[in-house]
Amino acid sequence: MAEIVLRDVEKFFGENYVIRKLNLTIQNKEFVVLLGPSGCGKTTTLRAIAGLEEIDRGDILIDGKAVQNLPAGDRDIAFVFQLFALYPHLTAYENIAFPLRATGESRSQIDGQVRAVAKAIQIEHLLSRRPSQLSGGDMQRIAIGRALVRRPKAMLMDEPIGALDAKLREEMRTELKRLHLENDSTTVYVTHDQVEAMSLADRIAIMNEGVLQQVGSPTEVYRHPANLFVAQFIGSPVMNVTKASVQTSGAVASVVVGEGDGSFGFPSELPQKMAAASHGQGDFMLGIRPEGVLVSRQQAPGYVPVEAHIIEPLGAYDIVDLKVGRQFIRARTASGYVGKPGETVYARLDESQTHFFHPATGESLNISFGGA
Amino acid sequence: MATAVMNRLDPRSRAAARGWSDLTIRNVFIIPTIVFLIVFNIFPLIYSLGYSFTDFSAASNEPVQFVGLQNYRDLLTDENIWSNFVITAKYVIVSVAGQMLVGFGLALLLNRSFAFKGLVTTLLLLPMMMSAAVVGLFWRLLYSPSWGPINYIFGLGDFAWLSDPDTALYAVAITDIWMWAPFVMLLSLAGLSAVPKHLYEAAAIDRAGSWYTFTRITLPLVSPLLMIALIFRTMEAFKTFDIAYIMSTQPTTELISIRLYKQAFQQWDTGKSCALAYIVLIMVLAITNMYVKYLNRAKER
């Protein structure tokens, strides 16, 4: 088992600057998920760690040893490919045995290890089949078995369940979690599915356009996104983000959203906090998740009237688009709470769930109120 | 399914305007081919089977007599024929093995990117596109004892490749290898480039060395195409006539097809030649059948 350190890693594909000064430490036995939109360089990063892609600058250390110039085979790392990459002419058994046979282990030892792994991933009945006779889920199990069998220092997985259907994905997610707990292997896992990332990761590393945006536990990145990108990438439905400014009249502070489209009351410390964040009175970007928008059917203190515009019933809860001037803010309500579109309801922003971002850089201003 | 396709003639098409049905069109395309096949392949095949049981000679007017299996009996007990078969077998083994090795080797060398790859590949394919008669004459010059470049390059003095009974057959086989290795190369290249790159990456991750990767991944995945190349080349080598006939007159290069030619058109022993042709046909069929079995097994994966 191992610790992996990426230090100022840079990678170009010709003119294309794909990994930009990446610094990331993956602790021993940790499950780190690399999360980001398509084309942001996740796969490239993972392949660089594995030794399938050379890096242009920086260091990759495994257990303190620089490995960036070692070939893949000498790094003692297993890789699970998105499209399985099983050897089509070999049976499931032979596929799992391949890494052991390649290094010339004894026949009886190989047999024992292959069967033990097959048992752990529950594919004992499939061992004599070829990949072409297996379903996608089974193929991926075999690919994982092939990675597990040699007890590598670390496991790298590139969207291992991305090609499976939703139900199977959920099943495999649980299974991967179980395997990780049983094997205690250092794991780097790539995905662009934030639900997968949240449910699997000890820590999530969010990337965009080759730049690492934030690293933190699932709750951390959800509750304290470091910038607008992370805020909008994590969470579903997406966080509401709108331009806003502060208004004070006497001891009362309020936040005006959009170009004066609506104004919500806020605790009176807001101006001080803004000043402390050295942001003064200027505009900022306000972010609030739908569950932070509180909706009431009755007039209540602090609530302002808004019009319900669209209602999306999602079973467990509804997502309601509220019309605030020319702006739309999505709120999450109990199922069926708002009767029909066009109705007037009352809304308030829960200050403990609001996020403030710099309008130009998108960085968080690190302002928070109580609670979170 | 066939009828479904047949019904797709567009009613607004010109063919429909002429009153042709799709059936007519099908017949227009297929009947000439069938007639051609029957006249030039099936009919001679059956006719010659008949002749093989007679003492017919195309050069004489004597009445034809049915001799039963006599021709076959004579041929199969004729030691000369057996020596022709042995020569043919030697030739097939040497030349096909050489073509497979050289062709596959070249394909391995070409299966990477380098400058002028397309040009080099095309140049390497040229021998295959030449006429065998030209190749034969050309290599006779190369082998020439007195001023041929081969003896000059290898410093062999006036060694007579083609008139030495021990080397003549191999000299012909080398020419055949030169001519047909590109064919094997072409098929191997297709096979090699069809091996997905991620399998090599998986093997690298699995710590397989280059030899292990080659024998456990490359070879098995290319083998169906190699097998096809092997079938084609064996069949062709078995039937070789032209370059051997042109290059050497040694009895040690008398391949079975040369023997057949002499028997049919020099001795005018037509009936017996038909019988010999049938024996050759059955042998070729038997050998290819074996290969095809292997091929199917390789393809099952």
Ligand SMILES: Nc1ncnc2c1ncn2[C@@H]1O[C@H](COP(=O)(O)OP(=O)(O)OP(=O)(O)O)[C@@H](O)[C@H]1O
């Ligand atoms: N072999 C390559 N040659 C040139 N450019 C490449 C190569 N591989 C990737 N790229 C480029 O590098 C960038 C990052 O690619 P990468 O595959 O790492 O993205 P990703 O985050 O894994 O995306 P996805 O979620 O779609 O898999 C992309 O712009 C891609 O076009």
Ligand SMILES: [Mg+2]
């Ligand atoms: Mg990818």
